Amino acid sequence: MKYTEYMALSPMQRFWYNFKKFITSIPSGLGNFFAAIGRGILGFFKGIGKAAAEYAKGFVKGDIFTKISYLVMGCGNICRGQILKGLMFLAMEVGYIFFMVFFGADYIQMFITLHAVRGADVTKNLPGGKSYTVPGEIEVYSYQILLFGILALLVTVAFIAMYFVSVKSARKVDEMVKNGERVPKFRDELKDLLDSRFHATLLTTPIILIAVFVLLPLLFMIIMAFTGFSGAEKSYVDFGWVGFQNFAEIFKTSETGTSMGSTFAKITGWTLIWAVAATFSNYILGMVVALMINKKGIKLKKLWRTMFVMTIAVPQFVTLLLMAQILGPYDYSPMNVILSQLFGVAEPIDFLGSTVNNGLLPRIMVIVVNCWVGIPYTILMTSGILMNIPEDLYESARIDGAGPVKSFMKITLPYMLFVTTPYLITTFIGNVNNFNVIFLLTNGGPVNNLKYRKGMGHTDLLITLLYKLSINDKLYGLGAAIGIMVFLVCATLSLVTFNMTKSAKNEEEFS
Amino acid sequence: MIKSYKLRRGLANTLIYLILTVMSLIWIFPLVWLVLHSFRINPINPDIAPTINYHGIFPKFNELGLDNYISLFADTDYMVWFKNTFIVATVSCIISTLSVLMVAYTFSRLRFKARKPFINVGMIMGMFPGFMTTIALYHILDIIGLGRTLVGLILCYSGGAGLGYLVAKGFFDTIPRALDEAATIDGANKNQIFWKIILPMSKPIVIYTVLTSFIGPWCDFILVDILMGNQRELWTVSRGLRDWTNYQNMSNGTFRWFLSGSVIVAVPITALFLYMQKYYVEGVTAGGVKG
Numbered sequence: 001m002k003y004t005e006y007m008a009l010s011p012m013q014r015f016w017y018n019f020k021k022f023i024t025s026i027p028s029g030l031g032n033f034f035a036a037i038g039r040g041i042l043g044f045f046k047g048i049g050k051a052a053a054e055y056a057k058g059f060v061k062g063d064i065f066t067k068i069s070y071l072v073m074g075c076g077n078i079c080r081g082q083i084l085k086g087l088m089f090l091a092m093e094v095g096y097i098f099f100m101v102f103f104g105a106d107y108i109q110m111f112i113t114l115h116a117v118r119g120a121d122v123t124k125n126l127p128g129g130k131s132y133t134v135p136g137e138i139e140v141y142s143y144q145i146l147l148f149g150i151l152a153l154l155v156t157v158a159f160i161a162m163y164f165v166s167v168k169s170a171r172k173v174d175e176m177v178k179n180g181e182r183v184p185k186f187r188d189e190l191k192d193l194l195d196s197r198f199h200a201t202l203l204t205t206p207i208i209l210i211a212v213f214v215l216l217p218l219l220f221m222i223i224m225a226f227t228g229f230s231g232a233e234k235s236y237v238d239f240g241w242v243g244f245q246n247f248a249e250i251f252k253t254s255e256t257g258t259s260m261g262s263t264f265a266k267i268t269g270w271t272l273i274w275a276v277a278a279t280f281s282n283y284i285l286g287m288v289v290a291l292m293i294n295k296k297g298i299k300l301k302k303l304w305r306t307m308f309v310m311t312i313a314v315p316q317f318v319t320l321l322l323m324a325q326i327l328g329p330y331d332y333s334p335m336n337v338i339l340s341q342l343f344g345v346a347e348p349i350d351f352l353g354s355t356v357n358n359g360l361l362p363r364i365m366v367i368v369v370n371c372w373v374g375i376p377y378t379i380l381m382t383s384g385i386l387m388n389i390p391e392d393l394y395e396s397a398r399i400d401g402a403g404p405v406k407s408f409m410k411i412t413l414p415y416m417l418f419v420t421t422p423y424l425i426t427t428f429i430g431n432v433n434n435f436n437v438i439f440l441l442t443n444g445g446p447v448n449n450l451k452y453r454k455g456m457g458h459t460d461l462l463i464t465l466l467y468k469l470s471i472n473d474k475l476y477g478l479g480a481a482i483g484i485m486v487f488l489v490c491a492t493l494s495l496v497t498f499n500m501t502k503s504a505k506n507e508e509e510f511s
Numbered sequence: 512m513i514k515s516y517k518l519r520r521g522l523a524n525t526l527i528y529l530i531l532t533v534m535s536l537i538w539i540f541p542l543v544w545l546v547l548h549s550f551r552i553n554p555i556n557p558d559i560a561p562t563i564n565y566h567g568i569f570p571k572f573n574e575l576g577l578d579n580y581i582s583l584f585a586d587t588d589y590m591v592w593f594k595n596t597f598i599v600a601t602v603s604c605i606i607s608t609l610s611v612l613m614v615a616y617t618f619s620r621l622r623f624k625a626r627k628p629f630i631n632v633g634m635i636m637g638m639f640p641g642f643m644t645t646i647a648l649y650h651i652l653d654i655i656g657l658g659r660t661l662v663g664l665i666l667c668y669s670g671g672a673g674l675g676y677l678v679a680k681g682f683f684d685t686i687p688r689a690l691d692e693a694a695t696i697d698g699a700n701k702n703q704i705f706w707k708i709i710l711p712m713s714k715p716i717v718i719y720t721v722l723t724s725f726i727g728p729w730c731d732f733i734l735v736d737i738l739m740g741n742q743r744e745l746w747t748v749s750r751g752l753r754d755w756t757n758y759q760n761m762s763n764g765t766f767r768w769f770l771s772g773s774v775i776v777a778v779p780i781t782a783l784f785l786y787m788q789k790y791y792v793e794g795v796t797a798g799g800v801k802g
């Protein structure tokens with residue numbers, strides 16, 4: 001559809017057009033995604049094939065030192081003067097072999113069943129010739145096997161990568177000698193680390209930290225979703241693989257309506273409503289306030305901004321805990337004091353705990369409080385960009401007879417949406433995972449055991465559901481499965497929006 | 512219809528002033544309430560929260576005093592928590608800032624084979640709820656012998672910091688590449704370009720990164736809750752404050768500690784933030800938004 005045709009549509013038709021575009025873009029977005037994955041996998045195998053060919057070619061063409069390097073890492077380097085580098089490769093190989101022999105191999109073997117390892121059964125003799133046997137003490141717990149198994153696999157992957165690096169390095173030195181080039185000394189290589197290979201220097205530490213403190217725990221949790229790890233007495237120390245049982249549990253429904261399946265559906269629905277409402281209420285209201293503050297002729301701009309920014313400066317957990325108290329259900333809770341003293345409301349209102357209408361009031365209150373928390377951020381964020389919108393756009397709109405509302409809808413909003421889409425996507429995902437606001441304000445409550453699984457309430461998000469399942473109920477496997485579902489939701493959403501904005505950008509350049 | 516344009520604009524501005532005043536009051540009210548009530552004393556029974564048994568929304572002048580603060584330092588572990596918070600926040604702020612800047616610079620300026628795969632893997636890892644790893648971290652720290660220590664806590668806060676490089680990368684992207692090229696011609700290597708040219712030009716983003724990575728651990732309580740359990744001497748302030756309001760009830764005696772403790776923990780951050788506000792805004796607008 002051409003831009004002029006689009007402009008000729010009525011608002012309803014436009015909405016319908018955009019809506020259709022969004023829905024139809026989901027399959028193609030997902031299609032692109034899978035195609036990209038397919039291409040990635042294909043490329044990966046192509047790369048492997050190429051590397052293997054080169055690997056074999058290097059072996060055939062290389063001299064005896066290079067050939068030995070295929071077995072003893074670093075040999076080629078040592079024999080050609082790069083002694084320190086070669087020794088480092090050698091040390092890696094020796095270290096890896098020691099690691100596997102004394103530690104890794106056992107864990108990889110135990111990883112297959114995952115069940116805890118017990119000592120030999122103990123037979124105890126009772127007086128009178130009778131005896132009984134008790135199972136031996138647990139020597140290695142299941143979660144240790146899980147963790148160390150993953151660790152051993154990670155180390156193996158890293159070692160294989162290093163092996164190829166060392167073989168490549170040996171071949172390179174070989175070729176250099178053959179071509180009569182000077183073999184770089186260790187000091188030259190160190191110098192390179194500050195220049196042409198500076199990325200290696202900068203990235204090594206962060207990547208090791210990320211591998212240990214993000215990747216390892218993440219793999220641990222993802223794999224945990226396929227195990228029976230839970231706080232129940234036996235399966236805390238000794239559990240095995242359960243396949244997709246945890247995922248099946250998420251979707252299991254029963255007639256009573258308090259099953260995991262219906263709870264999950266309700267909470268997912270509310271999470272999406274919350275994320276949309278929280279993101280856009282903050283975004284639009286914050287922008288309106290920023291426009292008001294920055295309007296020509298408004299004085300004391302700095303004072304107004306500071307008033308709002310004060311709330312960012314105070315730590316969020318303090319303001320949220322405070323809000324939970326201010327909106328408390330008692331007659332001495334500040335909000336109720338204000339209502340009774342200034343407006344004469346007699347009965348104290350339970351803002352965060354009322355269960356009327358499926359907890360409608362608490363749900364509205366968390367969105368309102370989230371506005372209170374989030375609007376100052378939007379003001380800070382958008383002020384600068386709002387000032388960049390050319391003043392003559394507004395000027396001409398006013399001459400054409402557009403009021404403030406119309407020029408906001410037709411000029412400000414489209415411009416801002418265009419510029420801040422990446423920010424909106426991150427905010428949206430941040431809101432899907434907005435643990436603090438919900439946990440500190442209502443803790444997911446008001447809890448309704450008639451309509452939800454035990455302990456879950458009307459304002460629970462998927463992320464607090466994950467928390468409650470893992471920490472309160474100690475169903476680690478089920479919690480991990482929920483976490484994977486959250487990932488799937490976030491990944492799909494951001495892929496689709498990303499695809500849409502990309503196409504939108506090509507269609508109409510805003511400048 | 513009001514004819515005069517001037518009059519109409521005056522009316523609009525008055526309306527805006529009115530709205531801004533009301534909104535400012537709403538935004539500032541909880542903070543004023545917090546500060547005033549933290550100074551409120553209860554002459555009848557000091558063990559009951561001073562806010563209950565109210566006479567008004569705010570305390571009267573003759574009810575103000577330092578009792579809550581004195582009791583906070585004399586009767587609770589607050590000093591220990593404050594010390595823990597300070598150590599953890601400072602150290603993890605240093606580690607996080609360094610990793611973020613290093614990763615951001617690498618992805619913004621340096622080109623190498625593994626760049627795209629690294630960025631993609633990082634993006635995928637970022638889409639998992641960060642909270643998911645906490646439980647695994649508990650077991651990992653336990654096994655490597657750092658369970659229930661401040662060192663473990665610091666590593667948990669700063670370990671994954673490198674993944675949050677996007678804003679800083681956006682900022683580095685705006686610095687003209689011609690500068691790098693000029694420096695290369697003058698004989699600088701990439702290390703020197705990073706430390707002597709890019710970083711000095713990136714004051715806003717450095718301050719932004721320092722601020723956010725300091726505030727993160729300063730305000731977090733959930734990781735402390737899971738990692739430290741009931742060992743109160745290893746808690747940070749936020750975990751302690753959460754404990755004092757755990758009953759969703761202002762009537763117990765611990766609530767007055769929450770009031771005074773909150774004010775004390777908020778003051779350094781508030782001061783720091785208001786002082787650095789300009790840089791924060793510059794950093795976030797330059798790095799977070801692409802035109």
